[in-house]
Amino acid sequence: MNRCVAILGGTGEARELAAELAGHRATRVISTLAGRVERPRMPTGEVRVGGFGGPLGLADWLAAEKVTAVVDATHPFAERISASAAKAARYAGIPLVLLRRPGWTPGPGDDWHWADSLAEAASMLPGLGRRVFLTTGRQGLAAFARSGRWFLIRCVDPPGLPLPARKELILSRGPYTVDGERELMTTHDIDLLVTKDSGGDQTAAKLTVARELRIPVIMVRRPTPPDVPIVATVDEALSWLGSAGG
Template identity: 70%
Template sequence: MRLLVLGGTGEARALAAALHPGHDVITSLAGRVRDPRLPVGQVRIGGFGGPAALAEWLRRESIDAVVDATHPFAERISASAATAAAQAGVPLVLLRRPGWAAGPGDVWHRVGSLDAAALAVASLGERVFLTTGRQGLAAFADCPQWFLIRCVDPPDPPLPARSEVVLARGPYTVDGETGLMREHRIDVLVTKDSGGPLTAAKLAAARDLGVPVVVVDRPAAPDVPVVGTVAAALAWLGVSNLSAG
């Protein structure tokens, strides 16, 4: 098969590895991270120019199927891919890892947007660990709290007036997250519901420290088939790979 994988996640890299070299896999990356982790196989970096242009690309490249394995918050890309695949008559499946669920001892406050998260922290703490990525930080620009902002690449302004930026990439450990939160006297954590183990250690650290967590819910997925694991995506494609998780 000739496949397009919309990537940028660990699941996308694992899927490309499971399909390579038996299938012709092209992984598309948005190009928003300066030094991305690259999958095996062909890699295309940059946007397609909208749904119509992507549909034409799918037809021109004779793509047999599309796997949308982008980040759960890549709402625009997923919507564009769903529209383009329908226009081109190409099957598409959304590979989306399950979200996080609160457990015993967790103090979570679920909100529907970054703007709502900025409002929520006002009553929860004065020193905020902000782990929502470098996009959308403008929602917190007018907040009076002090923020520890962690992201992979340097963020663009506007940022909160009282803030410190730390550049890091997961996976993280519970000990490391606990130490970081203690060092900076964090009393509230803000995160998107990304799911998966790569960045989940901060949730365990917050639980152990008794720190409340503001969790931004995921946007709604497009109306397409959805699977939660690489193995399920391979099964949808009709490919057998018992080692895929």
């Protein structure tokens, strides 16, 4: 084979890219998953599950597998993984590109309030709502544990403690529909949505419903990405691999 591409995955874009590359006979594709999700959606081709022990461990693995290019297609909020990958690629002398879907943008009728962290989002709850739909994932929920508000918490896997005292927990995985999100939010009398700027279509329906129902949204900003080339689509990642990516 002429090249070996490592895809740091866990997103729909990572799976789409792996499927596209799997049909290239001259390319070996290895997808890596952090192993934090109990039942991940597996990509096409070779898959490695688990951590690397930091940038040096990842750099050693890249060298051992003779990887020629790295595509970081992790979640927009996987800040530590992306930073580690950028360092590892530099250590190993291997080109890396960040595949990052565009974030969401507010439109007419939206009432968005931006926060730089989950802690800041929690501090913004007073005055905005009393029954909160919390869709920020299972990590970091401790920021809301001392709030006296009622929470509808939705995440893929069971979260750890501490959690808010007044809550209902839903374990669910997208994609979600507008009709389904409308029923969920009206049934639970939701008057505030707290979410992260993950972008993409799979979980955007809640934002449409919030607009329809005139529900305010606290939107947590994405962390600053590492200083590496960035592409927004799978097609752009394929073009990068065909040129700078080897």
